[in-house]
Structures are given as C-alpha cells and as structure tokens.
Amino acid sequence: MKKDPGVDTEKDFNIIDASPSKTLFIDMLTKDIPLIRAILDLVDNSVDGARRLRPNENYKGLRIDLDVSKNRFKISDNCGGMSIQTAREYAFRFGRADDAPETPGSVGQFGVGMKRAFFKMGKKFIVESKTKNSSFVVNVDVNQWEEEDKWVFHFKNFSENIKNSQDDIGTTITVSALHDNVSENFGQDNFRTRLAQELATAHLLSINKGLQMTLNGIPLQMRDLTLYMSKHIKPVLKKIEYKVKDYSDPVKVEIIAGVADSSPKDAGWYVFCNGRLLLERDKTPVTGWGEKDGGKIPLYHQQYARFRGYVFFNSDYAELLPWNTTKTGVDTDSPIYQSVRLEMVSLMRPIIDFLNELKESKGENEDKESQLEEIVSSTKSFKIEEIDSFTKTFETPKYKKTEKVADTVPIAYRAPKKQAEIVKRSLGAKSWREVGEKTFEYYLKLEGDE
Amino acid sequence: MPAGSYQKINYSLRPSKSIERKMLAEAMQRISHFGRFGAYRYVGFGSTYFSDFKLFHKLLGIKRMVSIEEDVSNQDRFKFNRPFSCVRMAFGKSTSVLPKLSWREKNIVWLDYDGVLNVDVLNDVSFCCANLQPGSMLLISVNAHPEKIENSILPELRPDKRLDLLKERVGEEKVPIDIVGRNLSDWGTAEIYRRIILNEIKETLLQRNGSRKNPIVFEQLFNFHYADGVKMLTIGGIFFRDDQREVFEKCAFDQMDFVRFDKDPYSIEPPNLTFREIHYIDRYLPNRIGMLSLDGLPKADVDKYAKLYRYFPTFSETEI
Numbered sequence: 126m127k128k129d130p131g132v133d134t135e136k137d138f139n140i141i142d143a144s145p146s147k148t149l150f151i152d153m154l155t156k157d158i159p160l161i162r163a164i165l166d167l168v169d170n171s172v173d174g175a176r177r178l179r180p181n182e183n184y185k186g187l188r189i190d191l192d193v194s195k196n197r198f199k200i201s202d203n204c205g206g207m208s209i210q211t212a213r214e215y216a217f218r219f220g221r222a223d224d225a226p227e228t229p230g231s232v233g234q235f236g237v238g239m240k241r242a243f244f245k246m247g248k249k250f251i252v253e254s255k256t257k258n259s260s261f262v263v264n265v266d267v268n269q270w271e272e273e274d275k276w277v278f279h280f281k282n283f284s285e286n287i288k289n290s291q292d293d294i295g296t297t298i299t300v301s302a303l304h305d306n307v308s309e310n311f312g313q314d315n316f317r318t319r320l321a322q323e324l325a326t327a328h329l330l331s332i333n334k335g336l337q338m339t340l341n342g343i344p345l346q347m348r349d350l351t352l353y354m355s356k357h358i359k360p361v362l363k364k365i366e367y368k369v370k371d372y373s374d375p376v377k378v379e380i381i382a383g384v385a386d387s388s389p390k391d392a393g394w395y396v397f398c399n400g401r402l403l404l405e406r407d408k409t410p411v412t413g414w415g416e417k418d419g420g421k422i423p424l425y426h427q428q429y430a431r432f433r434g435y436v437f438f439n440s441d442y443a444e445l446l447p448w449n450t451t452k453t454g455v456d457t458d459s460p461i462y463q464s465v466r467l468e469m470v471s472l473m474r475p476i477i478d479f480l481n482e483l484k485e486s487k488g489e490n491e492d493k494e495s496q497l498e499e500i501v502s503s504t505k506s507f508k509i510e511e512i513d514s515f516t517k518t519f520e521t522p523k524y525k526k527t528e529k530v531a532d533t534v535p536i537a538y539r540a541p542k543k544q545a546e547i548v549k550r551s552l553g554a555k556s557w558r559e560v561g562e563k564t565f566e567y568y569l570k571l572e573g574d575e
Numbered sequence: 576m577p578a579g580s581y582q583k584i585n586y587s588l589r590p591s592k593s594i595e596r597k598m599l600a601e602a603m604q605r606i607s608h609f610g611r612f613g614a615y616r617y618v619g620f621g622s623t624y625f626s627d628f629k630l631f632h633k634l635l636g637i638k639r640m641v642s643i644e645e646d647v648s649n650q651d652r653f654k655f656n657r658p659f660s661c662v663r664m665a666f667g668k669s670t671s672v673l674p675k676l677s678w679r680e681k682n683i684v685w686l687d688y689d690g691v692l693n694v695d696v697l698n699d700v701s702f703c704c705a706n707l708q709p710g711s712m713l714l715i716s717v718n719a720h721p722e723k724i725e726n727s728i729l730p731e732l733r734p735d736k737r738l739d740l741l742k743e744r745v746g747e748e749k750v751p752i753d754i755v756g757r758n759l760s761d762w763g764t765a766e767i768y769r770r771i772i773l774n775e776i777k778e779t780l781l782q783r784n785g786s787r788k789n790p791i792v793f794e795q796l797f798n799f800h801y802a803d804g805v806k807m808l809t810i811g812g813i814f815f816r817d818d819q820r821e822v823f824e825k826c827a828f829d830q831m832d833f834v835r836f837d838k839d840p841y842s843i844e845p846p847n848l849t850f851r852e853i854h855y856i857d858r859y860l861p862n863r864i865g866m867l868s869l870d871g872l873p874k875a876d877v878d879k880y881a882k883l884y885r886y887f888p889t890f891s892e893t894e895i
Contacts, residue, residue, distance in 0.1 A: 309781055314751045314774040321752045343752050 147271050150219055154237065155245040158451045160310060161323050163245040164191070165452065166238030167200050167298060168324060168338075169401065172331055173231045174204030174296070176400075184336035191340045193320065195312040198246050201297035206256040209283055212263065217278050231399065231443045237450070239298075243267070248302035255293050259285045321345055327452075330400040333510070350395065350435055352383040354512050355504040357522035359383070361472050362515035367445075367461050374441040378465055382434035382472050383519065384480070385506055389427060394434040394469065396455055398446040403455055411457055413470040421470050422477060428484040431501075432476055434469060435509060475519040482521060496524040536561065590845040590888050591801035595809060596627055597886040598833045599714065600634050602796060603683060605826040606813065609710035610681055612636050618643065618676065619685045620669070623656045627685060632659055637683070641665050643672045670695050670702075678706040685714040685811075692717045692768045693744040697775050704779035707814050709791055714811030715772055719765035721806075734759065745771055765800055765808040766838060772810050789817050796828050798835040801843035808840075845883060846876035853880070853887070860884055 155163070171189045179187070192199040207216055215225045219240060243250040244267065252263045261283035270278070303311065310316045317340060324338060325345040332338060338345045352360045360383030367376040385391075393406035394413075408414050408425035412434070415424030438446050438461075447459035455462055486495035494502065500522050540548075545560065552567075554560045606615075612635050621628050621642030631637050640662045644653050647666045654664055665672045669686065684707065686699055696717060703713050722740050724733040734756025741759065742750050749771050758767060776793050784790035797811040815823055828834045833841045848856070856877055859867040864881050880887065 306786060313778055313781065314770065315749065315778045318750065318752050319748055322748060340752060345752075 145219075147276075150240065151244045151267060151271060154241050158241060158245065159453075160245060160307060161320050162451050162453060163238075163242040164198075164200075164320065165323065165327055167242045168328065169452070170239055171200065171202040171204050171296070172328060172336070172401070174202060174206070175331065175336055176231065178205040182334050182400075184331060184334045187335070188337040188339070190342075191320075191324075191338070193311045193317060193341060195308050196301065196303065198300040198303065198307075198311065199297065201295060203292075203295035206259075206294050206296055207252075207254040207261075208256050209259045209261055209285055212252075212254065212261055212280075217263070219276075243300055246303055246307050247300045248304075249300065251299045252296070253298075254296040255289045257289060257294060258287055259283070260287065260289060317341065326405060327402050328400070329402060330397060350433075350509045351385050351506045352381070352433055352509055352512060353385055353501075353504040354383075354507050354514060355500075357500050358504050359514055359516045359520070360509075360512060361476075361517065361519045363468060363472060363517070365465065365468065367464070369442075369445055369461075372440075372442050372445060376438060376440040376442075376445050376461055378439075378461075379437040380434070380465070380468060380472055381436075381509055381512075381515070382432075382469075382476060384431040384476065384501070385433045387430040389430040392430045392432050393425070394436065396436045396438070398438045398448050399440070399443060400437075401448075401452065403448055403452060411455060413466055413473060422473055429477065429480050431480060431483075432473070434473060436465065436469065438465075472519070475521070479519065479521040497522070500524060536565070589803035591803045591807075591843045593626070593888040594843050594845060594883055594886040595799050595801060596630055598799075598831075599685075599797065599809075599811075600630050601886075602828060602831055602834060603631070603635055603712065605828060606683075606710065606712060608822050608825045609813075609815065609819070613638065615639070615681050615683055616641065617683050617685075618673075620644070620687045621653075621657075621662065623653060625656065625658045625662065627687070628662055629658050631683070632661065639663075639680075641676060643667070643669050645669070668695070669699050673699060673702050678708070681708050681710045683712045683714075685716070687714070687716045688718070689716075690718055691722075691744065692719075692741075692771065694746060697745060697749065697771070700772055700775050701779045704776050704793070704814075705783050709814055709816045709819060712796075712811065712813050713776075713793075714797065714809060716807060716809040717768055719762075719768050719800075719806050719808040721760050721764045737764075741767070749774065762800060762806065762840070765806060765840070768808050769798060769810050769838065791815070792817055794823065795836055796834050798838070798840045799833075799843055800840040843883070844879050845887065846873075846879040848872075848876060848880060853884075856880055857884065 158166075168189060168191070175184050175187045175189075176182070187202070187204055189200065189202045189204070192201075215222055216239065218225075220237060243265075248267045250265050250267070252261075254261055262281040263278055264281040265278055321340045321343070324340065325332065325348055328336070328338065329348045329350070332345065332347055333349075354360060360381055363380045365378045365380075367378070369376065391406055393408040394404060395402060395406065396404040396412070404412065408429075413422050415422065440446055445461065447456045447462035448454075449456050457463070457466075483497055483501060486497040545557070548554075548564065549557070549560045552560060552563045554563055615635075615637050616639040617628065617631050617637045618641045619627050621644070625642065628640055628642060632640065638661045640659075641664075642653070642657075642662055643665050644650075645666075645668050646653070650664070650666055653666075657664065665676065684703055686696070686703070688696060690696075696715070700713070700715060707713060722737045724736050728736055736756070737759045738750070738754065738756040751767075751770060751774070754767055757763075773795065780791060780793060791814055793812050793814050795810065795812040797809055799807075799809040801807055801809075813823070829836075835841050852872060856864075856867065856872075860881060861884075864877070867877065869877065
C-alpha cells in the first residue's frame with residue numbers, strides 16, 4: 126500500500142499527523158454500505174435535482190435512467206444538471222462543506238454518497254453534466270488519483286456562458302473498470318430485479334408524482350400505498366410541526382394509519398423523509414411494536430396483517446430529519462423521531478384493539494362471517510392520495526355483537542369416516558357439525574338431561 | 576414427490592417422458608469422463624414405478640440410489656415396489672429430505688416434480704447448487720402449462736393475473752423485471768421457468784464460490800419441452816470446476832442433437848404410429864429414409880419418428 130503524504134512531522138515535533146488517507150475513502154467507507162444502497166445514493170442526487178427543478182413536485186417529463194451490466198454502470202437524468210460552481214466547490218468534496226448551499230427538501234445531505242458509490246462500484250468514473258448555460262466533464266481513474274498527494278479532481282473540460290438545448294440538460298455518470306464482485310452481481314437477473322424493487326420502493330412517492338425511472342430500459346412499476354375507507358372505517362391522520370431553534374422552516378410530520386387488505390408481507394409502518402422511503406413494512410420496536418417494558422403495543426402477529434401506517438417527515442433542512450447515513454433506517458436517537466414515535470404508538474393502539482376484536486368476532490360463529498368481518502370485507506381500498514375522509518382517532522365500527530350463548534362448551538372428536546357417513550345420512554345432516562349436534566340431541570332425548 | 580399422480584398415471588407409459596429418460600441416460604453415459612459411475616449416486620423421485628431408477632441402474636450401473644417420496648402414508652407400498660436392493664427410500668418432502676442426505680460424493684439428481692414452479696422447488700435447486708460436488712448433474716422437471724385463469728376474469732386481464740400468480744408462487748424478487756403477463760402464454764411459461772431456475776442456480780453459485788480462484792460453474796445441457804397431456808419443462812446441466820473445462824469438452828455433449836446449451840428448447844414430439852408403420856420405417860433408418868415411399872403415411876409423422884426412433888418406446892420394451 127502506498128504511504129499517504131500526511132503531514133511533515135519532522136519539522137515540528139508538536140505536530141501529530143491526523144490527515145485523512147485516501148484509502149479510508151476508497152476501501153473502508155465503502156464497506157459500510159450495500160451495493161444497492163450505494164446506487165440508491167446516486168439516484169437520490171438525481172431526485173434532488175428534480176426537486177430543485179420542480180418545487181411544486183410535479184415531475185412529469187423528468188426521468189432517471191439506469192443501465193447496469195457486467196462491464197458498466199450508467200445513470201443519466203434530465204433533472205437540471207450540475208453547475209460548474211457546484212462541481213468545483215461542493216459536489217466532489219468528501220463530506221458536506223459548511224457553506225454549501227441548501228437544496229430545500231433534499232434527500233442527499235452528507236456529501237459522501239456520490240463518491241462512495243463510485244468507489245464501491247469500480248475504478249474509473251466519468252461525470253458529465255449540462256445545465257442551461259454550462260457544461261463539464263470530469264474523468265477520474267481512481268488508481269491514479271490514489272497515487273496523487275492532492276485531494277483534487279480535474280475537469281477534463283468545461284464551458285460556461287453557453288446555451289444548451291433543453292433536451293441536453295442533465296447529468297450522466299458512468300462507472301467502469303467494475304470490481305469483480307460488482308460486475309458479477311450486475312450480470313445477474315436476480316440482482317437487477319432486487320435493484321428495481323428497491324428503487325421503486327425507495328422513490329415510490331416521486332414515481333407517483335410523475336418521475337419516470339427505468340432500469341435497462343424497463344420502466345419501474347408504480348407501487349401504491351393503500352388504506353380502507355368507508356362510512357364505517359376511516360383512517361386516522363395527524364399533522365404535527367416541530368419548530369427547531371435556529372431553523373426558519375419547521376419539520377412537518379404527517380402520520381396516516383389504518384387498515385387494508387390482509388397481507389403479512391405488506392403490514393407495518395412505512396417511514397418517509399422528504400419523499401424518500403427509509404423504513405418499509407416495519408414491525409419492530411423501532412416503530413413501536415412489541416416494546417419490552419410498558420408493552421403498549423404487542424409484538425407483531427398474524428392478526429395484525431391488515432395494519433398499515435405511513436409517516437411522512439418533510440423539511441427544507443434535510444439535516445433535521447431522522448435518517449442514518451446509509452438511509453437504511455431511522456436514527457432512533459433523533460428527538461423528533463422519538464416524539465413522533467410516541468404519536469405513532471398512540472394512533473396505532475385503537476387500530477390494534479380493533480384488529481383484536483375482529484379476530485375474536487370470528488370465533489363466535491364458524492359458519493358465517495361475523496357482522497364486523499362483513500363490514501371489513503365490504504370496505505374498499507383507496508390510494509392514500511385519494512382518501513378524503515380521515516378521523517382523529519381510529520374508531521371500531523359499531524356492530525351488533527353476536528351474543529355468546531351463555532354456559533356452552535365446545536365438543537370435538539374424530540370418528541371413522543365410513544360409520545360417520547352412515548350416521549350423517551341417517552340423520553339427514555348437512556355438515557359434520559350438524560352430525561355432532563344432532564347426535565347430542567338424540568342422546569339427550571333418549572337419556573334425558575338429569 | 577407430491578403424492579397422488581402415480582395413482583393416475585403409469586409413468587412408464589408416457590411416451591415423451593420415456594423418450595426424454597432415454598436421452599438423458601445417453602447423455603449421462605458421457606459424464607464418466609468426470610469419474611467412474613461406481614462413485615456416483617442417483618437421487619430421484621421414483622414414485623411406485625421407478626422407471627428412471629431401473630434405466631439408470633441397468634444402463635449406467637449406478638449402485639447407490641435414493642428415491643425421495645413425499646407420500647409417507649403408503650411407505651410399505653413404495654418399499655415393496657423398489658426394483659433393486661440398492662434403491663433406498665427416503666420419505667418426506669424433498670425440501671426436508673435433501674439436507675439430510677450426505678453430499679460428499681458425486682451425484683446425479685433429478686428433481687422430477689409434477690407440480691408447477693414455486694418457492695419450494697427453487698429452495699431445492701438452491702440447496703443442490705450449494706452442495707453438489709463438481710462432476711455432478713442436476714435435472715429439474717416442472718409442469719410448465721400456462722396457468723388456467725378463471726372465466727370470471729376478463730380475458731384482457733388474464734395475462735396480468737397469470738403474472739401475479741407467478742410472483743406469488745416464486746416470490747416477486749425472482750421474476751425478472753422485463754417479464755409481462757403476455758410472455759406466459761403457450762410455451763412462454765416454460766421459457767420463463769427456465770430463466771428463473773437458471774437465475775437461482777447462478778445466484779447460488781456466485782455465493783458458493785465466494786471469490787475463489789477456481790470457481791464451480793454450471794453448464795446447461797438440457798432444455799426439453801414435451802407434453803404428454805400438459806406442457807412440461809426439463810432443465811438440467813452439469814457442475815464442474817473452471818479448470819475442468821477440458822474434461823467437459825471431452826464429454827462432447829455438443830455432438831448429441833438433443834443437447835441444448837441455451838434458451839432454444841428441444842421439443843419432444845412423438846408421432847402416433849402403428850407398429851406395422853414403425854417396423855416399416857425402421858427398415859429405412861438411419862440413412863435410407865429418402866427412399867421410403869410414404870404409402871399414405873403422413874410425412875410429418877415419419878420425420879418426427881426419424882428424429883426419435885432410437886428412443887421410441889415400443890412394446891418390446893414394456894417393463895414387466
């Protein structure tokens with residue numbers, strides 16, 4: 126390994142060398158992030174571009190195209206491009222500079238994502254970007270760069286004060302000389318399918334707002350967030366604002382929760398920060414399930430497969446939002462998240478109670494749906510953006526409870542099939558249950574109940 | 576082996592299946608370049624007929640054989656039907672039986688399901704890929720008939736429904752993103768099953784190999800389509816170490832006209848001929864077929880027969 130230039134400690138014996146090494150960034154930081162997540166970071170940057178370009182969040186006409194193969198990774202967008210100044214002063218810095226201009230409501234914020242993604246994937250990268258009036262190309266050979274003492278990249282070429290046609294504006298990034306394991310993964314159908322799924326999920330809100338994403342030419346499918354809505358069953362909505370010292374814009378939080386189709390796979394909480402999905406179908410203590418002490422909410426169980434909760438954090442200041450650096454989850458130490466989590470638990474409680482009641486109502490009458498079940502099964506699913514009727518606290522629909530017949534016990538036993546069939550025929554019974562009931566009545570009639 | 580179908584069909588009477596079995600056996604003979612057959616074990620789903628076990632034991636001389644049987648309630652009947660003493664029965668679902676077998680020797684494994692592709696099948700495939708020694712062969716047969724969709728669903732929605740069903744069965748993450756419902760009609764289901772199975776093999780091998788210098792590779796050898804009633808797919812191939820490529824070349828699989836290395840299938844289509852016709856055509860095979868006067872025989876059937884005649888089931892081969 127090459128010795129880093131470091132600081133000349135021989136001149137001043139009071140100096141201790143603490144300069145960073147390039148190896149740290151090239152080989153170490155990349156270990157903290159899975160390949161797919163690293164790619165998502167690049168996509169996040171493009172989505173930020175879309176947000177800058179369309180503050181109204183109507184992304185029709187904007188697109189992000191990924192091309193992934195054994196030899197090369199490529200992402201290109203038409204989301205505004207990067208200015209020469211941004212490239213020169215901020216975008217390629219390792220870590221976000223203090224004076225970097227804010228992108229209101231951005232997704233990227235740590236200033237490591239793009240470079241980390243490059244190093245994670247390969248040894249060569251090219252960044253080409255065009256704005257309305259500028260264009261540049263940066264072309265880097267990582268091995269060469271590692272040999273150099275200085276922490277700089279060079280423009281291959283750039284031009285300012287030009288006029289680019291609307292169709293050309295955007296950024297294209299190509300990574301080649303892929304690492305062996307990366308190249309092998311990129312060559313696998315199954316890897317690309319997983320990548321497509323994670324992309325579509327992470328950015329489902331942006332995709333639903335018209336942003337088109339493709340992977341190897343195939344448009345990613347929209348995924349809908351749904352909830353039941355009817356006269357009887359209404360989802361809950363709570364809006365909260367957190368004003369934070371020294372920040373002009375508050376953190377706005379929206380929590381929506383309710384019930385939907387029974388699906389163990391999809392049940393749970395979904396947490397978004399500035400439109401980017403961080404937690405998907407979470408059923409862990411992070412979102413309030415099965416806390417040890419207190420135990421306000423039970424551990425997740427099959428009967429809660431209808432539960433859905435969606436939390437949206439939004440702020441112009443990305444650093445106020447509770448995400449971790451790899452955007453694979455929430456930062457549970459964030460005071461705002463802790464406060465929101467309490468709200469989530471309070472909103473979830475009545476829904477859990479309702480689902481428990483729904484389960485119990487089933488036991489009462491095996492043959493037909495309970496009234497509560499009927500109400501649930503006749504309720505329709507809506508995409509959450511279509512829902513126009515919310516409540517503050519979730520309410521169990523009013524229904525007539527089937528009265529439990531007092532002082533009864535269930536009796537169950539098995540009998541040889543041949544004989545049972547004979548008995549069934551002779552009783553004229555329609556079900557095995559009826560055979561049981563009728564034979565019991567028969568015994569009572571003959572023997573009396575004394 | 577899912578319980579049941581053996582009660583309906585005598586496997587040895589399904590002509591395409593019988594042809595496929597003989598073709599497979601012929602190809603298997605060539606893997607002796609990787610090691611003598613005494614060192615191989617055969618693992619299959621013998622049902623009550625054990626047609627594959629009989630053929631492979633007699634033809635290849637494999638002496639260690641395990642038949643996996645899911646129908647645990649009729650154990651005695653299966654034991655009674657074992658054709659040779661070297662056939663061991665292992666009762667239970669393949670998913671739970673496979674991990675209990677030892678995997679130190681070379682194997683020929685034929686996962687001959689009669690059901691459709693699902694998560695359990697993929698788990699079995701993945702297990703085999705993680706455990707089979709170089710020189711081993713893996714074959715997978717599944718029912719690849721396009722899913723029948725209820726009439727209550729509008730015709731234009733049926734392709735999507737079919738895709739949804741596939742995603743439900745194998746898991747959404749296993750269905751390549753370029754697949755649309757229309758791709759699943761006719762033999763399309765078989766083509767996509769093949770792709771999903773091969774993806775599973777590739778992915779498991781990638782994990783198994785780590786980044787070893789001399790990785791284990793899989794080469795597809797078989798891609799049979801046939802229909803004794805429903806459409807069936809058999810996909811299969813051989814595992815070996817990268818530095819054994821020369822041995823693989825020696826097997827000269829490419830000389831066998833039913834071997835398929837890619838997505839183009841070999842379709843087994845046995846013609847319906849009488850024995851009189853068969854004996855008549857035989858006299859002109861293999862190299863005088865041009866001189867045969869058809870005498871009312873359908874040309875297409877004669878051609879089909881000429882392609883298959885060496886593997887064609889006849890009464891003289893009926894197993895008694």
